[in-house]
Amino acid sequence: MYISNETIDRFIKEDVPYIDLTTLVLEIGGQKGKIQFFSRENAVLCGTEEVARIFNKLNINVTKSCASGSLIKKNEIFLEGEGSAESLHIAWKTCQNILDYSSGIATKTKNLVDKIAAINPNISVITTRKNIPGTKELAIKAVIAGGGFPHRLGLSETILIFKQHLNFLGGIDGLTEILNKVKSKTCEKKVIVEVEDLETAIDLSKKGVDGLQFDKIPFNTLKRNVDIIRDINPSIAILAAGGINENNIEDYAKTGIDAIVTTSVYYAKPIDVGCKIEPF
Structure with missing residues (x-):
């Protein structure tokens, strides 16, 4: 699936038009940290490739990533990255929204496909x-x-x-x-x-x-x-x-x-x- 760089930039810009004010006033932006995404339910995963591209835009190093279409279990960590606290917090909700929405569609689609296949x-x-x-x-x-x-x-x-x-x-x-x-x-x-x-x-x-x-x-x-x-x-x-x-x-x-x-x-x-x- 081809998704342009302009679209990836738009995803980021929608949530961070200028600065992350909270991270700025707390003066934690320069600290190093790690981010982990996991599912609270069994699901068909989707959107990790787009999240990895957002990580790359924000200088976050991807240390683990499962591919779209993967079957993931409850509480399974499927995506990790390392970077500055500022970058991690900028990526957080944008990436979570992509994963929530995309994986929901993928999971429901597989449910229908499985019902028919039987x-x-x-x-x-x-x-x-x-x-x-x-x-x-x-x-x-x-x-x-x-x-x-x-x-x-x-x-x-x-x-x-x-x-x-x-x-x-x-x-x-x-x-x-x-x-x-x-x-x-x-x-x-x-x-x-x-x-x-x-x-x-x-x-x-x-x-x-x-x-x-x-x-x-x-x-x-x-x-x-x-x-x-x-x-x-x-x-x-x-x-x-x-x-x-x-x-x-x-x-x-x-x-x-x-x-x-x-x-x-x-x-x-x-x-x-x-x-x-x-x-x-």
């Missing part, structure tokens, strides 16, 4: 682009660390046709008239259409779309829909989206779809990461 390991957990504004880079990295995959990284990447697009084409009939033209322009990409009813899905399956994304369909209805669509076009990709989370994902995994699209991981409970800073 039923059908060939189904993917993929995430929407409805991430919290300003968090996309960390969020996508965390999803991957947890074993998921981004559904769409942006509008430039994939062709996903919504009702909002169809309104300008005159509906499904308008789309089917130009479908071959659309596919010929982007022969290396799949054309996927979001659908909300079986009739539309059947029509599009017969007309040659590469994939269907069923939105907000109850899992018991979806299972019937998938069976019908597979009889028409066995090779078509079928995705399910809308309100899928850890409470119902196993039911959706039993429907015969290829992938589950979710936003829920972006709102995962942060992992409770602790920090110790001590002189040496």
Whole structure:
């Protein structure tokens, strides 16, 4: 995952626009110390590489670091560094926030992936682009660390046709008239259409779309829909989206779809990461 130096600098600058006033007035900034991060719960770790880069910016020497994607145990120390008390205190909360947030997403993603794998390991957990504004880079990295995959990284990447697009084409009939033209322009990409009813899905399956994304369909209805669509076009990709989370994902995994699209991981409970800073 590429995260620019400008982003790393912004993470630091948001918390320390000028000085660490507390460390300054206590006159402890020049003392040497060490910082340790640990988790108060079992988790999938994420964000340590970004924290190491923050350490480097602040002249903190990394003495221990576990990689993103590592499974960590409660109270396990997974990251350590040494430097001046001023630098350690500047790094503290910025780094803790990154680790809390990223590891929370990674842990929740792995939970979903594991639930699905127990039923059908060939189904993917993929995430929407409805991430919290300003968090996309960390969020996508965390999803991957947890074993998921981004559904769409942006509008430039994939062709996903919504009702909002169809309104300008005159509906499904308008789309089917130009479908071959659309596919010929982007022969290396799949054309996927979001659908909300079986009739539309059947029509599009017969007309040659590469994939269907069923939105907000109850899992018991979806299972019937998938069976019908597979009889028409066995090779078509079928995705399910809308309100899928850890409470119902196993039911959706039993429907015969290829992938589950979710936003829920972006709102995962942060992992409770602790920090110790001590002189040496």
